[in-house]
Amino acid sequence: MVFLTQKDAKFVEAVFREYYNKNVDKVYTPEKIDEREFGYFPFSEKIMVRHLYFDTEEKLKDFLKKVVPLHVYHSAAFYRYPSAPMEEKEWLGADLIFDIDADHLRTRCRREHDFKICPECLDVYGREYERCIKCNSQLIEVEWVCELCHEAAKEEVYKLLDFLETDLGFQKIKISFSGNRGYHVVVTDENIRELGQLERKEIVDYITGTGILFEYLGLNIESKKKMRITRNWPEVTDPGWRSRIAKSIVKLVIGGELEEIIELPGEKKIIEKYSDILREFSEKWSEEIVWDSIPTPLLKILGKAALEYSSAKIDVVVTSDIHRLIRLGNTLNGKSGLIAKIIDIDELEIFDPFYDAVALPMDREVKIRVVKTPRFKFSGIEFPEYRNEVVKLPLPVAVLLISKNMATISNVS
Amino acid sequence: MATASSIPVKVKYPFLPEAREEYRSRGFTLKDFDDPSLKPIVDRAVERVINAIKFGENLDPWKISEDDFTEIASFPLAVVLVAKVGDNFLKKRFALTEVSMIQKRLMNEREEDRVKLILEIAKNFFKMDVEYGELPPPYTFTIGLVDYLKLASKFNDPAWKLVNRIVVKGRVYVEDRELIRLIRDKLEEHVIKNIEEAEKEVTVLPKTLEEAVRIIKNNLPERKIEEESIQMVSRPEAWPPCIKTIYAKLVSGESVSHFANFMMASFLLNTGVSIEDIVSIYSQRSDFNVRIARYQVEHIAGMRGSRTKYITPSCSKIRTNGLCIENGRLCGNVKNPMTYYKRRLREVIKSDKDKDEFPGKRREASS
Numbered sequence: 077m078v079f080l081t082q083k084d085a086k087f088v089e090a091v092f093r094e095y096y097n098k099n100v101d102k103v104y105t106p107e108k109i110d111e112r113e114f115g116y117f118p119f120s121e122k123i124m125v126r127h128l129y130f131d132t133e134e135k136l137k138d139f140l141k142k143v144v145p146l147h148v149y150h151s152a153a154f155y156r157y158p159s160a161p162m163e164e165k166e167w168l169g170a171d172l173i174f175d176i177d178a179d180h181l182r183t184r185c186r187r188e189h190d191f192k193i194c195p196e197c198l199d200v201y202g203r204e205y206e207r208c209i210k211c212n213s214q215l216i217e218v219e220w221v222c223e224l225c226h227e228a229a230k231e232e233v234y235k236l237l238d239f240l241e242t243d244l245g246f247q248k249i250k251i252s253f254s255g256n257r258g259y260h261v262v263v264t265d266e267n268i269r270e271l272g273q274l275e276r277k278e279i280v281d282y283i284t285g286t287g288i289l290f291e292y293l294g295l296n297i298e299s300k301k302k303m304r305i306t307r308n309w310p311e312v313t314d315p316g317w318r319s320r321i322a323k324s325i326v327k328l329v330i331g332g333e334l335e336e337i338i339e340l341p342g343e344k345k346i347i348e349k350y351s352d353i354l355r356e357f358s359e360k361w362s363e364e365i366v367w368d369s370i371p372t373p374l375l376k377i378l379g380k381a382a383l384e385y386s387s388a389k390i391d392v393v394v395t396s397d398i399h400r401l402i403r404l405g406n407t408l409n410g411k412s413g414l415i416a417k418i419i420d421i422d423e424l425e426i427f428d429p430f431y432d433a434v435a436l437p438m439d440r441e442v443k444i445r446v447v448k449t450p451r452f453k454f455s456g457i458e459f460p461e462y463r464n465e466v467v468k469l470p471l472p473v474a475v476l477l478i479s480k481n482m483a484t485i486s487n488v489s
Numbered sequence: 490m491a492t493a494s495s496i497p498v499k500v501k502y503p504f505l506p507e508a509r510e511e512y513r514s515r516g517f518t519l520k521d522f523d524d525p526s527l528k529p530i531v532d533r534a535v536e537r538v539i540n541a542i543k544f545g546e547n548l549d550p551w552k553i554s555e556d557d558f559t560e561i562a563s564f565p566l567a568v569v570l571v572a573k574v575g576d577n578f579l580k581k582r583f584a585l586t587e588v589s590m591i592q593k594r595l596m597n598e599r600e601e602d603r604v605k606l607i608l609e610i611a612k613n614f615f616k617m618d619v620e621y622g623e624l625p626p627p628y629t630f631t632i633g634l635v636d637y638l639k640l641a642s643k644f645n646d647p648a649w650k651l652v653n654r655i656v657v658k659g660r661v662y663v664e665d666r667e668l669i670r671l672i673r674d675k676l677e678e679h680v681i682k683n684i685e686e687a688e689k690e691v692t693v694l695p696k697t698l699e700e701a702v703r704i705i706k707n708n709l710p711e712r713k714i715e716e717e718s719i720q721m722v723s724r725p726e727a728w729p730p731c732i733k734t735i736y737a738k739l740v741s742g743e744s745v746s747h748f749a750n751f752m753m754a755s756f757l758l759n760t761g762v763s764i765e766d767i768v769s770i771y772s773q774r775s776d777f778n779v780r781i782a783r784y785q786v787e788h789i790a791g792m793r794g795s796r797t798k799y800i801t802p803s804c805s806k807i808r809t810n811g812l813c814i815e816n817g818r819l820c821g822n823v824k825n826p827m828t829y830y831k832r833r834l835r836e837v838i839k840s841d842k843d844k845d846e847f848p849g850k851r852r853e854a855s856s
C-alpha cells in the first residue's frame with residue numbers, strides 16, 4: 077500500500093474527491109486531447125491503469141470526479157487510436173518532454189531529511205536499514221523535499237531553459253511543477269513532434285553534454301602538452317557549449333566552487349597541487365581566461381568540472397521515450413497533495429511549491445500522529461520539528477505528511 | 490578530362506527539374522527507343538548501370554558522353570532499366586553510384602557556383618531548412634535543428650553529434666562539404682523513389698530495351714545465397730526482435746549504425762555462424778567493401794587486434810543505443826539477446842522434435 081494505513085488512504089481519497097468535485101475546472105487540458113492516451117493510479121492498487129481515451133475535456137473532467145485518481149497522467153505522444161494496445165495505437169508524434177527531479181540531484185540535505193519507517197511500529201530508521209528490528213516488517217522510504225532540494229531543481233530548470241531557448245531555439249515551452257520534487261518542461265513546437273527516439277537522444281546528449289569531445293570546443297586535453305592546440309580556445313562570447321565551458325571555468329576558478337564539484341581523490345590531489353596557480357588565476361582572470369597558462373592536468377579537470385557544472389541534470393530516459401506518460405497539469409499529486417501546477421516562465425523564480433502549489437483549504441484542521449518531520453515553512457506558516465506526537469494541523473499539511481508516510485490519521489487518541 | 494565548370498548544370502545534375510524538362514520537351518515515349526537513331530542513348534544508359542555495378546562509389550564522375558542530350562536522357566532511361574531488372578541490390582547500388590558522382594561534382598564546383606547549386610538542391614528541390622550566411626569560418630551554411638537531426642543522427646562519427654556542433658537559436662552550423670554529405674542521403678532516397686515509381690508505371694518495354702535489361706542482368710554479380718547456410722546454423726526463428734530487425738534492414742540494403750553492425754556480427758558469431766557467412770550478408774549491401782567487412786568481422790571474432798572474442802552487447806547497452814524493440818516487452822526480462830536466443834532455441838528444437846514424432850500434425854500445433 078502507498079499509505080501507512082487503510083484509514084489514511086480512505087482519508088486522503090475523500091479529500092481528493094472533494095477537491096475534484098469543486099475544482100475540476102482548474103485541471104489543464106492538453107492540446108489535441110483526443111489523440112492522447114491517459115493513465116492513472118487508483119487509491120486501491122499499486123497498478124497503473126493505462127490506454128484510456130477521452131475525446132472531450134468534459135469527459136476527462138467527469139472521469140476525474142468519478143474515479144478520483146491518486147495520480148493521473150497523459151501521453152506526450154499523439155496516437156490515431158489512443159486506447160488501443162501499444163502495437164496498434166499508431167504513433168503520430170509526440171511533444172518533447174523533460175523531467176527534472178530533485179531525487180537525481182544528490183543534494184547533501186537528503187541525508188538529513190530522508191529516512192525509513194516501519195509501517196507497523198512507526199519506528200524511524202536510517203536509510204541503510206531494510207527491515208524493522210522489532211517486527212521484521214519491510215521498511216518504507218520517506219523522502220522529504222526541503223527548500224534546498226527545490227532550489228537545486230529550479231537551478232537545473234534554468235540551465236535546461238537556456239539550452240532549449242538560446243541554443244536549440246525552441247519557441248513554445250511549458251513548465252510545470254511536478255507536484256512533489258521536480259519540474260516538467262514540455263516543448264510543443266510543431267516541427268519537433270515527428271522526431272524519433274534517435275533524434276531525441278541527440279537532444280538529450282546535447283543538454284547533458286554526453287559524448288562531447290573537448291577538441292571540438294578548442295580544448296585539446298587528451299594529447300601531450302607539446303601537442304596541445306592553442307588556437308581557437310573557447311571564449312565566453314562564443315555560442316553554445318564553447319561559451320558554457322569558458323564561463324563555467326571562470327566561475328569555478330574565481331568562485332572557488334571547484335572543490336565542491338571534484339569528488340575523485342586523485343583529482344582533488346591535482347587541485348591541491350595547483351592551488352597556488354588557481355589562486356593566481358582567480359585574481360587575474362575576470363572575463364578572459366589565459367588558456368596558455370593552464371597546465372594540461374589541471375585543464376583536464378577544469379574541462380570535466382565545467383561540463384558537470386553546465387550540463388542540465390535531466391532524466392535521460394524520459395526524453396527519449398516517445399511513448400512516455402506525464403502528469404496531467406494542475407492535478408493533485410498523490411505523493412504530496414500539492415498541485416502539479418503549470419507555471420509561467422517569469423513566475424519560476426519566485427515559485428514556492430509549499431506556497432504556490434497548495435490547493436487544499438488551510439482553514440480546516442486535522443488531528444494526526446506525526447512520526448518525524450524537520451522544520452519547514454508551509455503557506456507562510458513556520459512549523460517546528462515533530463517527533464512521534466499527535467498534533468492538529470491544517471488540512472494540506474496533514475495530507476502532505478500522510479502522503480509522504482511521515483504521519484497517520486490512525487492512533488490519534 | 491572535363492572539369493566542373495565546362496559542363497552544363499543539367500548534364501551534371503540530371504535529377505534537377507531543368508534536366509527533366511529538357512528530356513520531356515522532346516516528347517519521347519519508351520517505344521521510340523527502338524529507333525536506331527536513339528541507340529547512343531540506350532547504350533549510354535546501359536553503360537551507366539553497368540558502371541554502377543562494376544565501380545560503385547569509385548566511378549569517375551567526369552567520364553561522361555560527349556553529347557549533352559545523350560547524357561541527360563540516359564539518366565531517366567537508366568532508372569527505367571534498373572526498375573525493370575528488379576533487383577534490390579542493383580537499385581541501391583545504382584543510387585549510391587549516381588549520388589556519389591553528384592557529391593564529387595558539387596565539391597569540384599567553383600565556390601560561388603557551389604553555393605548556388607547547394608541552395609538550389611537543398612532549399613528549392615528538397616525544401617530543406619537551409620540558409621547561407623556570414624558565419625565564422627569554416628562554416629558556410631546553417632540547417633534548422635529538426636532537419637539536421639533527421640539527417641545526421643544516424644551517423645556514428647562524433648563530429649556529427651549535435652553536442653559537438655555549434656548550434657545557435659535552433660540553427661546548426663555546417664561546412665559546404667558537410668551539407669553536401671547530408672544532401673547526398675536525400676538524393677539517394679530520391680533516386681530510389683524514382684526507380685520505385687518506374688517499377689509501378691512501366692509495364693512493357695520495347696524490344697531494344699528488353700535487350701538492354703537482359704545485358705544488365707548478365708552483368709549482375711553472382712551472389713551465392715549464403716543466407717540459407719546462416720539459417721541452417723543459427724535459427725532465425727529463435728532470434729530476439731532487435732536482431733531480427735537489424736537483419737531485415739541489412740538484407741534489404743538499408744544502412745545501420747556501427748553499433749548495430751557490431752551487435753549483429755557478435756550475435757551471429759556467438760550462435761555459431763562462420764565469419765565467411767557473416768561477411769556474405771554484408772556482401773549484399775550496395776556499399777559493400779569486402780576487405781573492410783572481413784576485417785571488421787574478424788576483429789569482432791577476436792582474430793585480430795585484442796584477440797578477445799566479443800560478447801554480444803547487453804540489452805541495456807542495446808537499449809541506450811535505441812535498438813531494443815518495445816523496451817524488451819516481447820522478451821521476458823532477458824538481460825542479453827543471447828539468453829533470449831538460447832531459451833527460444835530450446836523451444837524451437839523441441840517443436841522440431843514434436844513435428845518429427847507426429848508427422849501428420851499440422852504446423853499450428855507446435856507454435
Ligand code: SF4
Binds near residue numbers: 805823
Ligand atoms: S530486450 Fe534485449 S533481446 Fe529483447 S529486443 Fe530488447 S535488446 Fe533485444
Ligand SMILES: [Zn+2]
Binds near residue numbers: 194196198199209213
Ligand atoms: Zn516494526
Ligand SMILES: [Zn+2]
Binds near residue numbers: 189221222224226
Ligand atoms: Zn533537501
